[in-house]
Amino acid sequence: xxxxxxxxxxxxxxxxxxxxxxxxxxxxxVSYEVNEPDAFALEEALRQKEKHSGEVVVITAGxxxxxxxxxxxxxKGADRAIHLEDNAFVGLDAANTARAFAxxxxxxxxxxxxxxxxxxxxxFAQTGVVLAELLGWPHATIIMQIEKTDAGIRVKRELEAxxxxxxxMPLPALLTIQSxxxxxxxxxxxxxxxxxxxxxxxxxxxxxxxxxxxNMQKIERLYIPQKTKNTEFLEGSPAEVAKKxxxxxxxxxxxx
Amino acid sequence: xxxxxxxIVEQREGKLNRVSWETLTAGQALAAExxxxxxxxVAGSGVTNFANEIxxxxxxxxxxxxxxxxxxxxxxxxxxALKQFIASNQPRLVLMPHTYQVRDFVPKLATAMAxxxxxxxIGYKKDGDKLLFTRQMFQGKLAADVSFTCDAPWFVxxxxxxxxxxxxxxxxxxxxxxxxxxxxxxxxIRNKPQEVFKEAKQAVDxxxxxxxxxxxxxxxxxxxxxxxxxxxxxxxGELAASRPICDSGxxxxxRQIGSSGQTVAPKLYLALGISGAIQHIxxxxxxxxxxxxxxxxxxxxxxxxxxxxxxxxxxxxPPLIEEVxxxxxxx
Numbered sequence: 179x180x181x182x183x184x185x186x187x188x189x190x191x192x193x194x195x196x197x198x199x200x201x202x203x204x205x206x207x208v209s210y211e212v213n214e215p216d217a218f219a220l221e222e223a224l225r226q227k228e229k230h231s232g233e234v235v236v237i238t239a240g241x242x243x244x245x246x247x248x249x250x251x252x253x254k255g256a257d258r259a260i261h262l263e264d265n266a267f268v269g270l271d272a273a274n275t276a277r278a279f280a281x282x283x284x285x286x287x288x289x290x291x292x293x294x295x296x297x298x299x300x301x302f303a304q305t306g307v308v309l310a311e312l313l314g315w316p317h318a319t320i321i322m323q324i325e326k327t328d329a330g331i332r333v334k335r336e337l338e339a340x341x342x343x344x345x346x347m348p349l350p351a352l353l354t355i356q357s358x359x360x361x362x363x364x365x366x367x368x369x370x371x372x373x374x375x376x377x378x379x380x381x382x383x384x385x386x387x388x389x390x391x392x393n394m395q396k397i398e399r400l401y402i403p404q405k406t407k408n409t410e411f412l413e414g415s416p417a418e419v420a421k422k423x424x425x426x427x428x429x430x431x432x433x434x
Numbered sequence: 435x436x437x438x439x440x441x442i443v444e445q446r447e448g449k450l451n452r453v454s455w456e457t458l459t460a461g462q463a464l465a466a467e468x469x470x471x472x473x474x475x476v477a478g479s480g481v482t483n484f485a486n487e488i489x490x491x492x493x494x495x496x497x498x499x500x501x502x503x504x505x506x507x508x509x510x511x512x513x514x515a516l517k518q519f520i521a522s523n524q525p526r527l528v529l530m531p532h533t534y535q536v537r538d539f540v541p542k543l544a545t546a547m548a549x550x551x552x553x554x555x556i557g558y559k560k561d562g563d564k565l566l567f568t569r570q571m572f573q574g575k576l577a578a579d580v581s582f583t584c585d586a587p588w589f590v591x592x593x594x595x596x597x598x599x600x601x602x603x604x605x606x607x608x609x610x611x612x613x614x615x616x617x618x619x620x621x622x623i624r625n626k627p628q629e630v631f632k633e634a635k636q637a638v639d640x641x642x643x644x645x646x647x648x649x650x651x652x653x654x655x656x657x658x659x660x661x662x663x664x665x666x667x668x669x670x671g672e673l674a675a676s677r678p679i680c681d682s683g684x685x686x687x688x689r690q691i692g693s694s695g696q697t698v699a700p701k702l703y704l705a706l707g708i709s710g711a712i713q714h715i716x717x718x719x720x721x722x723x724x725x726x727x728x729x730x731x732x733x734x735x736x737x738x739x740x741x742x743x744x745x746x747x748x749x750x751x752p753p754l755i756e757e758v759x760x761x762x763x764x765x
Contacts, residue, residue, distance in 0.1 A: 189572065191573070191651070191709065192709070192730050194730075194732055195572055195575055195576060195732075197576075204572070204576070214678075271550060272541065272550070273544075273545065273550050276545075298572070298573050299571065299572055300571060301553075301554060301569075301570065301571060301572075301573070301712070302553055302554075303537050303541075303553060303554065304540075304541035304551065304553060305541075306541075307509075307537075307538070307539075307540075307541035307542050307545075308541045308542070308544075308545045310542065311513075311541070311542045311545040311546060312545065316509075316510065316624040316625055317509065317542070318509075318538075318625060319534070319537060319538045320534060320537075320538075336534070336694060337534050337535075337630060338533065338534050338693065338694070339696075339697070340632055340633060340694075340695070340696075341630050341631065341632055342630070342631055342632070342633060343627055343628060343629070343630045343631070344627075344628040345625050345626065345627045345628065346625070346626040346628070347624060347625045347626070348624055356694075357677065357678070357681055358677065358678075358680065358681030361683075392583065392584075393583060394549065394550035394582065394583055394584035395550050395552055395580050395581065395582055395583060395584075396580065396581050396582075396583045397578045397579070397580055398561075398564075398566055398578075398579045398580065398581050399566075399578065399579045400571065400576055400577070400578045401576065401577055401578075401579075402575075402576060402577075403570070403574070403576070403577040403734075403737060405737055406737065406738070407737065407738055407739065407740065408740075409736055409737075409739050409740065409741070409742050410740065410741050410742070411741075411742045411743070411744065412741055412742065412743050413744075416745070416746075416749040416750045416752075416753050417753045419743050419745065419750055419753075419754075420750060420753035420754040420756070420757045421757055423725065423741070423743070423754055423757070424754070424757040424758055424760075424761050426725075426741055427669075427702070427758070427761075428761060430723075431701065431702050431722075431723045431725075432701075433644070433645055433669065433701060433702050434669075434758065434761045434762065
């Protein structure tokens, strides 16, 4: 099986975010990490390859810093990487990101494409499904299990409130992967060493520009959400805070 | 044709998803603000009864989009059916709830119509002639007002809980219901869905708990769960967790709170080291009192907390357990 994994670099979960001067994006001098569901998507691709042999290719779009995500993926066992390298990719909407990916892989023949179910920055939850539609492929979202069958694959979709559903589908197909589908591996020292010699193809903006149109949606303003609740902050030493909390639990929450 | 808003409600397994009423409330509010006509639609096989139910609300018209191929749900059939309908009905705005099903087909539908969806919105604003849709970003740390820069139809999905379903206005009489038969050619549907099922019966029903102590990533290691467990025991409450904790196997999946786990509304929800990602918040924002302890002062959980402690949970929880025990012994 030849599997492509779409990955994204996003600000670290607990990184303090600051707005840029125009208030339309964050200041980019923060620490980044791989988008968590994408890490599970990569792990799943590696496991499928170990079971059925084949190739795992990872792709990302973003500035030079985003290469770190690809390097880590190669160190964990991906065979090669594609980097759509330009700062402009950060500002693309889901449709344009998918168009850029579709253009960058048009010479390739994959059996499966995996993406994380959504990104921790934009949180569109759309790029994967849009890419499937552009390629004319079937898709399934929020996947918790993948088995190869004679006719294609059988996947387990997560539905709301603890429900699930198996879906049989033909290949090629695109799947968006849910966090927790597997246990993530760590890169080994030897893996990190080998990653340095694995192929990494860089794709310039100009190469995919003709596939991209104007964004169809625009962030007019980014801001810190207004508080809807009147939160009371309790301060002091841990012992003092503990006493204050118990007083609240007794006198205001009435649970003690 | 006058401008219109189309709300597509969700039915599954013979039931109208309650979140549909929230989307209808949003549609009514937007219609009042813009002066555009509000219409609703439901897609499936034999969905007239749902259409009739919706027709009792304040809407100009309800469409039952019918095809035997719409049952069971597949993204292929839904995208084809709704594209046909929207292309002929030509609404300016198409509203849907941001459910797992809608997430599954809307990006495909919008792409098939060379349009986009502004997804998972929590509200809207009208800025002069411009409609802005508010959505959370960066896991709820920031919010964005987003506009469409393309032609209609504009697709918008609203987050569960963004509008009040019980505020949906009744109509003065039943709105007309129109059945629209759509053609779905053979070979369009590629996925073969099996029966929907629930994993082994849930051992813990957190929805009945009065007090919940819930842990998130801030707990750092599996062995530290014990600390939260002691606090839960001291308070006489149940232990729960955010998704990453259950994903790591540190607590069983049936203790997970959030969109993919249980939705709870206890008297007290004590969040330890939980940042408050949207997916978690939708599962617990109905709690009467929320206490959050987190070292990150910018954690979104503080947005909805009644009492907040910015600090290290490992410093605060041990004396808290002692104080709770003392209070209980004295009572």
